[in-house]
Amino acid sequence: MDTRYNPHPRELLVPLCQPPALALDLAPGAPEIRGPIAALCGELGRILARPPESIVPTACGRAALAVGLRALALADTDGRDEVVVPSFACPQVIEAVLDAGLRPVLCDLAPDRPVPDLPAFAAATGERSLAIVAASVLRAKIELEALDAWARARGICVIDDAAQAFDGRGSTDDPRGPAASRGSLGVLSFGRHKPICAGAGGALVIHDASLAPLVERARAELDARWRQTSLAGDARRRPWFTDVREALEHPPAAPARADMDPTTATRVLARLGEGHELDAARRVSAELADALPACARPRPHDPALPQLYFAVEVEPAHRHALATQLAAAGVESSWLYLPLHHSSRYRPYARGPVPEADALWPKLLLLPTRGWLTPSQRRRVVGALASLSIPGPATREAQP
Ligand SMILES: Cc1ncc(COP(=O)(O)O)c(C=O)c1O
Incomplete structure (x- = not known):
């Protein structure tokens, strides 16, 4: 299992969370x-x-x-x-x-x-x-x-x-x-x-x-x-x-x-008192969904709940490389949540295997989608998504 953090963009142009000032x-x-x-x-x-x-x-x-x-x-x-x-x-x-x-x-x-x-x-x-x-x-x-x-x-x-x-x-x-x-x-x-x-x-x-x-x-x-x-x-x-x-x-x-x-x-x-960014976030997500390449599929979600991330599913072996491509475009991504029983601190609290969490985590990739993204930030994420490509065998990163 590749447990590296997603790379942080050298120049962070689209953070996952940057609310406007109050x-x-x-x-x-x-x-x-x-x-x-x-x-x-x-x-x-x-x-x-x-x-x-x-x-x-x-x-x-x-x-x-x-x-x-x-x-x-x-x-x-x-x-x-x-x-x-x-x-x-x-x-x-x-x-x-x-x-x-x-x-x-x-x-x-x-x-x-x-x-x-x-x-x-x-x-x-x-x-x-x-x-x-x-x-x-x-x-x-x-x-x-x-x-x-x-x-x-x-x-x-x-x-x-x-x-x-x-x-x-x-x-x-x-x-x-x-x-x-x-x-x-x-x-x-x-x-x-x-x-x-x-x-x-x-x-x-x-x-x-x-x-x-x-x-x-x-x-x-x-x-x-x-x-x-x-x-x-x-x-x-x-x-x-x-x-x-x-x-x-x-x-x-x-x-x-x-x-x-x-x-x-x-x-x-x-x-x-500000009103809700929910509707704007929905529109951002629709744009991102349209831009998804074949290597990333949108995750199912409950439309009644607020959207904090745009969650896609990728091949676990490609996740870090895809996150690296996003970071190169200035787009922050996340990997939430490595199941808690993978740490020695929390492992004693698992009574038995936790197979569904183990299977889900490695394929999740979370992208910025909050309703406060500016039009240029949205264009940037759309562009970064559209140009994602699966790493070839020569460039595929070694699993630690
Ligand atoms: C589901 C859930 N409950 C509780 C918390 C804890 O909230 P806080 O970060 O405000 O302590 C979090 C934080 O991310 C959370 O995701």
Whole structure:
């Protein structure tokens, strides 16, 4: 398996994620919104049809997930400590389980989809299962209604992790309801690469009101621990890696605190008020799809979900060479996600083989498609895609 990172363009002309500046960044003298945290709770509550007190703004999505999981552990009287998470996910998800003092159990994906289905989740559950983290990623939605009914019948809590699915809309046209609206708790993120891209911030959405006091206890507990760690300067600095497997051995640092700061809340509110880039992203994707050469096929996706990347499928042996051609044209690409069980840090949490994630990862190549790309950036990606060519035997790169 070729685990090299995709090469970064020497001259980065089309980044995967470069949101336009916010008006408040451009006008430093602009008055701050009064009570931005309370205003954000009100706005998110309105969008998600929840009371404002059910929204807990956090420093990031990982903090929201860790606080939610810790609250579930405090609520549990049977000492259950296992949390099922997809092996095909960003490391912040599994780190949140560890932050909460719980034991992750890695599960596989549905066949040829970037998210697990019910059989994949069920295979990873057992008597010690406390919760399932249902993270809808790469524009694929987990069927939460069926999963939640199945899990509730077994006393297992589902967390609707909508870090990549919440686009600021109540999604009235989707019968499955808004993102983050199912299960016992919902998780939002406003960090980099997310649909509402404020650079930081997250939120926990409490669906089961009886959990609220335990969420507050968990939040205070984790906040104290994270502040102490960050004051002690224990946050690990990550070196620069060229290999994604090696990077996974070095986990991202824990958040510096649990709570969202008012400036971040102001930024999130501003992004929510901007309108949606979704329609523009759809048009970019249609242009890219038209330009695809035979060596790259578009991946299936759920059109109701926001588009963070244009995902194509390529021959695994060609992926790095194709990414190199894109980088030479100034176009950034990504390889998300090397399944977590490929690192020695997370391997102990896989109970058995994870064949679907292993088969999917090597053929995925993700390209820029956000709605804020300029016409010249779009032309650049289209041109780079149209001129991709499969490396010949003489030029094909050796597999490490
Ligand atoms: C599905 C999912 N959940 C949670 C997170 C963590 O969010 P944050 O980066 O804001 O901590 C991420 C981050 O990429 C994610 O993709």
